[in-house]
Amino acid sequence: MHGRETDIGSRLRRLREARGISLSALARSAGIGKATLSGLELGTRNPTLETLYAVAGALGVPLTALVLEPGAPPAEAVHVPGAAVTATLLEVFEEPTATYELLRMRVRPGIVQHSPPHAPGVTEHVTVYAGVLRAGPADAPLVAAPGEHISWQADVPHIYSTVGPDEALATLLIRSPRQG
Amino acid sequence: MHGRETDIGSRLRRLREARGISLSALARSAGIGKATLSGLELGTRNPTLETLYAVAGALGVPLTALVLEPGAPPAEAVHVPGAAVTATLLEVFEEPTATYELLRMRVRPGIVQHSPPHAPGVTEHVTVYAGVLRAGPADAPLVAAPGEHISWQADVPHIYSTVGPDEALATLLIRSPRQG
DNA sequence: GACGATCGTTCCGTTTACGGAACGAACCAT
DNA sequence: ATGGTTCGTTCCGTAAACGGAACGATCGTC
Numbered sequence: 001m002h003g004r005e006t007d008i009g010s011r012l013r014r015l016r017e018a019r020g021i022s023l024s025a026l027a028r029s030a031g032i033g034k035a036t037l038s039g040l041e042l043g044t045r046n047p048t049l050e051t052l053y054a055v056a057g058a059l060g061v062p063l064t065a066l067v068l069e070p071g072a073p074p075a076e077a078v079h080v081p082g083a084a085v086t087a088t089l090l091e092v093f094e095e096p097t098a099t100y101e102l103l104r105m106r107v108r109p110g111i112v113q114h115s116p117p118h119a120p121g122v123t124e125h126v127t128v129y130a131g132v133l134r135a136g137p138a139d140a141p142l143v144a145a146p147g148e149h150i151s152w153q154a155d156v157p158h159i160y161s162t163v164g165p166d167e168a169l170a171t172l173l174i175r176s177p178r179q180g
Numbered sequence: 181m182h183g184r185e186t187d188i189g190s191r192l193r194r195l196r197e198a199r200g201i202s203l204s205a206l207a208r209s210a211g212i213g214k215a216t217l218s219g220l221e222l223g224t225r226n227p228t229l230e231t232l233y234a235v236a237g238a239l240g241v242p243l244t245a246l247v248l249e250p251g252a253p254p255a256e257a258v259h260v261p262g263a264a265v266t267a268t269l270l271e272v273f274e275e276p277t278a279t280y281e282l283l284r285m286r287v288r289p290g291i292v293q294h295s296p297p298h299a300p301g302v303t304e305h306v307t308v309y310a311g312v313l314r315a316g317p318a319d320a321p322l323v324a325a326p327g328e329h330i331s332w333q334a335d336v337p338h339i340y341s342t343v344g345p346d347e348a349l350a351t352l353l354i355r356s357p358r359q360g
Numbered sequence: 361g362a363c364g365a366t367c368g369t370t371c372c373g374t375t376t377a378c379g380g381a382a383c384g385a386a387c388c389a390t
Numbered sequence: 391a392t393g394g395t396t397c398g399t400t401c402c403g404t405a406a407a408c409g410g411a412a413c414g415a416t417c418g419t420c
Contacts, residue, residue, distance in 0.1 A: 008229070023368055033409035038369060045407060048377080049188070049247070050226045067229070067243055090329040091240070091305055093280070093355060100280065102353060104307055104327065127284055127351055129309035147284065171307055171351040173282060203398055213379035218399060225377060228407080 008066055009043035015059055015066075016041075030058035085113045085160050087172065099176045105160075107133060107168040112161040122176045124158070125151040131168030135160045144170075188246055189223035190320060194332050195239055195246075196221075210238035265293045265340050279356045285340075287313060287348040292341040302356045304338070305331040311348030315340045324350075 016026050027037040032054050039045035040055070056063040086106050093100040105126070107113065126135060128144040136142040136152040138159050144150045152158065154174070162168045196206050207217040212234050219225035220235070236243045266286045285306070287293070306315060308324040316322040316332040318339050324330045332338065334354070342348045 022366075024366070027409095034368075035370080035410080036408060039407080042369085046228050046230045048226050048228055048407065049232065051407080052229065063247055067247065090307060091331065091353075093278075102305065102307070102329075104329070125282065127282070129349060129351075149284070169309060171309075173353070202396075204396070207379095214398075215380080215400080216378060219377085222399085228377065231377085 007043075008047070009041045012055065012066060013041045019059070026055070026058055030054040101174045101176070103172040103174070105170045105172045107131070107135075107160050107162050107170070109162040109165055109167055112159055122154040122174065123151055124154045125149070125173040125175070127171040129169045129171070131166040132163040133160070133168040133170055134163050187223075187320075188227070189221045191322065191330075192235065192246060193221045197333065199239070206235070206238055210234040281352075281354040281356070283352040283354070285348075285350045285352045287311070287315075287340050287342050287350070289342040289345050289347055292339050302334040302354065303331055304334045305329070305353040305355070307351040309349045309351070311346040312343040313340070313348040313350055314343050 016023065021029075023037055023041070024034055027034045030037070032051055036045065036047075036051060037055065040047050040051070052063055052066060056066050085108075087103045088105075090104055091100075091102040093102075109131075126133065126144065127149045128146050130146055132146075133144050133150075134141050135144070136150065136158055138157040141159055141161075142150040142152065143163060196203070201209075203217055203221070204214055207214045210217070212231055216225070216227075216231060217235065220227050220231070232243060232246060236246050265288075289311070306313065306324065307329045308326050310326055312326075313324050313330075314321050315324070316330065316338055317336050319336075321339055321341075322330040322332065323343060
């Protein structure tokens with residue numbers, strides 16, 4: 001079972017070659033074996049956290065640069081196809097009557113992202129931190145500047161876009177009443 | 181050999197206990213052994229990337245929520261009376277079993293804000309957007325840079341402060357189980 | 361062409377992370 | 391008390407990640 005497809009290997013190799021250093025040199029400066037680094041880049045090993053820290057440190061990048069999100073966390077919820085919105089699922093809270101999903105959202109400028117209606121009763125709550133966000137029901141979107149907070153019912157088609165040239169950063173909290 | 185001080189163990193245990201699930205249950209749902217999870221939380225093991233993904237997936241959090249940058253900066257801060265934290269209450273959600281409060285928080289640099297313990301079971305969840313925030317239990321605070329997300333149990337004394345000269349902006353979500 | 365250096369991969373013995381099972385402790389029922 | 395359940399830790403055999411040392415390939419340099 002190859003199992004997980006995190007593709008750390010190719011990302012790591014790209015980072016290394018972008019710096020123009022050899023596998024041997026990186027292994028030496030990271031204090032790990034060449035065999036380990038080779039296997040890591042080829043994807044034939046399942047590295048240890050300690051190994052990852054050693055490599056990330058030697059490359060001078062945060063560990064998160066190596067272990068960027070893989071395929072996708074469980075989060076079926078809000079990830080809409082298209083390039084305008086990317087979201088990271090941070091926490092999920094399960095209540096008897098509802099599910100809360102807390103996400104961090106980035107909206108790129110110049111594109112209007114359409115999202116199909118969610119189940120009845122679903123509400124979305126957005127707090128903007130950077131850029132100016134224009135979001136909400138497709139026929140009556142709301143606008144929020146940094147520090148402002150808007151929310152709407154998500155059971156109708158809704159959109160995400162920015163106002164102005166800058167991308168928008170926001171917290172998105174989705175409340176979904178439990179089905180049945 | 182303490183060697184690396186990533187402190188994944190305590191962070192993981194906090195995340196797990198914030199959800200009220202047992203070690204056995206989490207190990208089962210993550211498809212890993214209890215021994216593995218126990219050793220991970222105790223810090224006696226050097227986990228494999230595959231193990232980390234399994235645990236993060238079962239918790240419903242991104243991997244980066246577990247492997248935040250290690251090396252807590254010393255951050256000897258001066259405690260000056262006065263409000264370091266200003267917060268705006270944005271939304272309140274009432275569930276049969278819990279209350280959720282969504283706030284926007286601003287933390288000024290140079291001051292450590294102490295907060296008394298809340299009721300048992302209260303958890304706080306913070307997403308940082310600007311500055312570097314140092315917050316959490318007074319005896320074991322966590323550090324989060326922009327884009328990162330941390331959470332902790334708030335039934336012990338906890339603190340908020342910044343790392344570095346800039347003020348920190350963050351979303352704060354407080355979950356309070358209903359008293360019964 | 362021969363040589364030395366370095367490249368990335370493979371081989372292999374050692375170390376250790378893995379999960380199943382056993383453990384004592386705590387809890388709840390009868 | 392007693393049996394049954396679940397808790398988190400420890401024990402232990404197995405699987406695999408680790409680094410050192412080979413290996414062939416690819417270079418410049420003489």
